Amino acid sequence: MTETTGCDKKVPFMKGAKVIAESLKREKVKNIFGITGGAIMILYDALQEYEKAGELNNILCRHEQVAAHAAEGYARASGEVGVCMATSGPGATNLVTGIADAWMDSSSVVALTGQVATSLIGGDAFQEADIIGITMPIVKSSFQIRRVKDIPLIIKMAFQLARTGRPGPVLVDLPKDIQVGEDEVYFYEGELEIAGYNPNIKGHPLQIKRAAKALLEAERPLIIAGGGVTASNASPELIELVEMLGIPVVTTLMGKGTIPEDHPYCLGMVGMHGKMCANLNINKADVILAVGMRFDDRVTADLTTFLTESKIIHIDIDSAEISKNVLVDYPIVGDAKTVLRQLIEGLKTLITSSSSNSDKKTAWQKRIKEMREACDCLEEYEPVTPIKPQYIMKELQKVLDDDSIVVTGVGRNQMWAAHHLRIRKPRRFISSGGLGTMGFGFPASLGAKVAKPDSWVVDVDGDGSFLMTHQDLATSFVENIPVTVIILDDRSLGMVRQWQSLFFEKRFVETDLGTVPDFVKITEAYGLEGIRIENPSEIGPALREAKKADHTVVIDIAVDKNENVFPMVPAGGSTDQPIPCEPWPRRYKK
Amino acid sequence: MTSNSRKDGNENQVRKHIIAFIVEDRPGVMARVTGLIRRRNFNITQISVARTQIENYTRMTFVVQGDSRTLEQAIKQLRKQVEVLKVSELKPQTSVVRELALIKVKSPDVNARNEIIQYINIFRGNIIDISPTSLICEITGDSEKIDAFLKLMNSFGVIEVARTGITALVRGSEARPKIPETPYLDYV
Known part of the structure; x- marks a missing residue:
């Protein structure tokens, strides 16, 4: 590309589709999952040059829903932004389920959709769908680009929003004439300062201090680790904290793997089909540290019997999650990794040689250990027919x-x-x-x-x-x-x-x-x-x-269709009263 | 909304709330904002929207019905929208609140007209249009004042009413919500 003198980033009269391709490359996008169509083929045409150079790779899917889920799988496995792409109308609406899924599970996904030309928008043109309107409640943000010169800024914003803070899907709608049109453009470097978007990263020091004290004094502490621990790559900090204080951990479905599940303090998944040892202990805890989780109903079951006796510390980057379903005692808004690090440092200053385990805490750890072992029942299942x-x-x-x-x-x-x-x-x-x-x-x-x-x-x-x-x-x-x-x-x-x-x-x-x-x-x-x-x-x-x-x-x-999944906390039931799995009463006789 | 029973005080009481917020003046912002409030099962009873003293920034004032905990949730959700810069709940006790109403009322004869004019004067309103059998007046004040005036006019026959919905400013020298100084990103 030729660069003008005077302004080193300004490129004279670049075609919109190429500006998009160039912007994607600058966001370090390597793979796109998508399907072409009438309103996005211009962009695909421009991408070919980048594909040939080995800079961008499109994986041609057979259904747009697949493209969106694949982008999610890509994002969650890699920690990078997953990109899916579809044409206007039905292409865009087929992405919707995947976008909703990414929204609910906070997956960083950028969805690019073709759109009819700006002159036709609103006139029920062929393959027109108001995808911005349709997806409004299920995206972190969305943009319809209306000027070629806005492309680099909007694509940059989209990726920054999808990747940072609480990750989530961002949709960028690309009218056909914007892909065809040419204009002078400016490519931005570094992070944008966005007036309405300031995710809080560091936890409030006073709250950290109070939380650290509560954790240290707890007799029956328990951590609930959720998907936010994965999203912020906070596993090392989680494990350090667990080992520092000897705190048992339950994970949500989204938090699986944030602590090795054979770790002596990991009780496994909690919730509707969680481990007996996880569900039967959650309400016994006196202090709960909930990290990067949102007290979903599949975790809490009946709220009136959930954590009624415990003090709750809740770390989440999204302040709207604090006290949404469960009122908490120590809210800490911030990034899981950063806040857990702050907590660990705070605890280091509090821990003295005299603050060794109380007898009550040791008894709690012993109980956890026994129940955890009782849950370890997989070896009991034999190779029978029909297969279990x-x-x-x-x-x-x-x-x-x-x-x-x-x-x-x-x-x-x-x-x-x-x-x-x-x-x-x-x-x-x-x-x-x-x-x-x-x-x-x-x-x-x-x-x-x-x-x-x-x-x-x-x-x-x-x-x-x-x-x-x-x-x-x-x-x-x-x-x-x-x-x-x-x-x-x-x-x-x-x-x-x-x-x-x-x-x-x-x-x-x-x-x-x-x-x-x-x-x-x-x-x-x-x-x-x-x-x-x-x-x-x-x-x-x-x-x-x-x-x-x-x-x-x-x-x-x-497999045996009559084999049901147990344990099970029936919807609306209490986590204290799961229908146990078959081995449990035999294996835990207390 | 569901809540943990253990610490619920009287937060579930449904009442009227005034929320004011500063948004970027871009297409679709109103749809985003009202959609969010609808999702929380809130009823918006009044909306007023217009530009502020600074280019590209719009002030919205909503009156919504709901309990305070749900309102807090709605405000937090509103703050997450990229185009929404600042949100504040304005308490009626510490704010000035005004609404404008245009009222077209029947005035078939001189007696009726004179009586209406007296009421308008008492309410410090203005007549802004007059015809042989009707007149249009404007009344400014809080919603209760306008309600009271309308009640008086009913005996003459109200033909139609246009009310703006309230707008409000906090008393004192501070600005709430304050427009942030972060530069405006130029895109449409």
């Missing part, structure tokens, strides 16, 4: 390594994976938490694999969930993105079936999916490898083979 889903988790656990990434569908498959698999590092467990989007697993696994090509990426999915987005096996084949898909195939919409079985007197309405399809044939139709397993002894070998494979393998495992 828990046995698949047992076999999968043996094949997973620390850097393997587990992605899940939504439903019972998701909860078995979340409940049983022990994840040892952050960003290694990716699931649709807030929105609970069936069809999320496979696309997100593709995104995760693109982000981490050296990791084994496993999608633990359900037959219902996988069918919603399986057409992108084509993308996996054509773009050569090898993942392993494990279908826990119960030929039903299993989670709803479970609710029918428990709360609807076994009236199985509209949850039986019948005998089709043949997942092996489907997979083979896309040029990939499909395996059907009905004998449990084949699971381990198949997983080990799939891990080594250089192509996508779909392992369709027939």
